[in-house]
Amino acid sequence: MEKTLILVIDRDNDYGEKAGVVSPVIGYEECKKAALALGIADPEDSDTNGLLGALHLYNELAKERGHEGVEVALLCGDKKVGHLSDKILVQQLESVLEEVRPDNAHLVSDGAEDEYIGPIIRSRISIDHVERVIVQQTPRVENTIYMLKRVMDDPEKRQRFLGPISWVLAGLGLLFLVSNFAVAESFNRFLAISIIPLFVFAIGLILAFYSYNLADRINDWFDRWKQRASHGSIQLVFVVAGGLVGIVGFVISLFSVGEVYTERTTQAVVLFLINFLWFAVFAVLIYVFGAILDGYIYSRKLRYIFITIILNMVSIGLIANGILDYLMAYVGLYHTGNLVIIVEIVAGFMMTIVAAALQVKVRKIYYRSVPSDKGNPVNEVQ
Numbered sequence: 001m002e003k004t005l006i007l008v009i010d011r012d013n014d015y016g017e018k019a020g021v022v023s024p025v026i027g028y029e030e031c032k033k034a035a036l037a038l039g040i041a042d043p044e045d046s047d048t049n050g051l052l053g054a055l056h057l058y059n060e061l062a063k064e065r066g067h068e069g070v071e072v073a074l075l076c077g078d079k080k081v082g083h084l085s086d087k088i089l090v091q092q093l094e095s096v097l098e099e100v101r102p103d104n105a106h107l108v109s110d111g112a113e114d115e116y117i118g119p120i121i122r123s124r125i126s127i128d129h130v131e132r133v134i135v136q137q138t139p140r141v142e143n144t145i146y147m148l149k150r151v152m153d154d155p156e157k158r159q160r161f162l163g164p165i166s167w168v169l170a171g172l173g174l175l176f177l178v179s180n181f182a183v184a185e186s187f188n189r190f191l192a193i194s195i196i197p198l199f200v201f202a203i204g205l206i207l208a209f210y211s212y213n214l215a216d217r218i219n220d221w222f223d224r225w226k227q228r229a230s231h232g233s234i235q236l237v238f239v240v241a242g243g244l245v246g247i248v249g250f251v252i253s254l255f256s257v258g259e260v261y262t263e264r265t266t267q268a269v270v271l272f273l274i275n276f277l278w279f280a281v282f283a284v285l286i287y288v289f290g291a292i293l294d295g296y297i298y299s300r301k302l303r304y305i306f307i308t309i310i311l312n313m314v315s316i317g318l319i320a321n322g323i324l325d326y327l328m329a330y331v332g333l334y335h336t337g338n339l340v341i342i343v344e345i346v347a348g349f350m351m352t353i354v355a356a357a358l359q360v361k362v363r364k365i366y367y368r369s370v371p372s373d374k375g376n377p378v379n380e381v382q
Contacts, residue, residue, distance in 0.1 A: 058071075109130065250276060315351035
């Protein structure tokens with residue numbers, strides 16, 4: 001007699017996480033207990049409906065061919081949906097197939113992501129029927145609600161699905177903003193033609209803020225600095241000092257733009273950037289110097305990686321200064337000699353090379369002094 005296996009897939013292991021069900025679950029009574037356990041633990045979880053639908057299908061097939069010709073089983077993956085959960089599902093599937101020995105399978109789904117495992121199941125047994133269990137809503141609405149709920153509830157899925165959308169919206173908005181900025185005759189004109197791009201850009205930023213859970217990360221960052229302040233960390237003083245330098249530089253650079261007559265928005269922005277550049281560089285250098293001093297005071301170790309960061313920041317400043325000097329002449333403001341521009345850019349790249357060489361040199365010194373750690377990455381010296 002032909003034997004059919006009714007399979008229910010819980011790819012993200014809601015049965016295990018919420019109801020403590022150990023999978024695989026084989027048999028009508030055992031699956032009924034699992035459905036009841038998840039229904040009590042989370043009445044809104046659609047995985048319960050999927051398993052109940054499988055039990056309903058079991059009863060229908062059992063009337064046609066008897067209980068010997070049909071079996072039902074529940075497979076559960078892992079909360080981290082991906083290759084790990086699919087690997088677990090494959091192991092459970094092979095275990096069930098070995099025990100039940102069916103001729104074919106029917107896949108029962110709640111109409112969501114659990115059907116992604118279908119091709120893997122088909123590689124091991126023939127699937128003659130796929131049934132979706134949709135409750136209360138039309139299939140399209142139910143699927144949409146299900147996917148949105150899962151995306152919003154799971155930080156990893158939220159980042160995976162909403163993250164790219166946020167980047168696309170922010171990128172498109174920024175692209176049109178740059179385009180409008182290049183052709184605008186004044187800042188007011190730029191704002192007038194950029195309402196929609198600004199709105200799209202803002203939506204992209206809001207989605208990125210939500211999808212990457214930046215609110216919690218910012219709170220964690222504040223908590224870490226509160227803890228450092230309570231322990232008397234000297235780095236906090238340098239962070240405040242660097243922030244003040246950045247703010248003062250921003251205000252000075254903003255007001256300095258008004259002191260020079262500019263015909264186009266591009267001229268005003270380039271002038272602001274070249275005035276603000278070294279304020280920003282020095283603000284970062286103050287922060288890095290504070291980190292070096294704080295680490296040396298409390299651990300008596302000098303983290304050479306911060307020294308290379310200082311050299312790289314200065315090199316970035318020199319290269320950016322050279323590029324902005326060229327742009328100043330290009331947009332019709334001040335003219336800087338080509339030799340000066342070349343020297344600035346070359347000096348910046350030379351400093352980057354020096355920073356890289358210093359990093360390699362310090363590592364070699366450390367490896368010679370500590371032979372047992374040879375081969376391990378190091379970024380600090382005594």
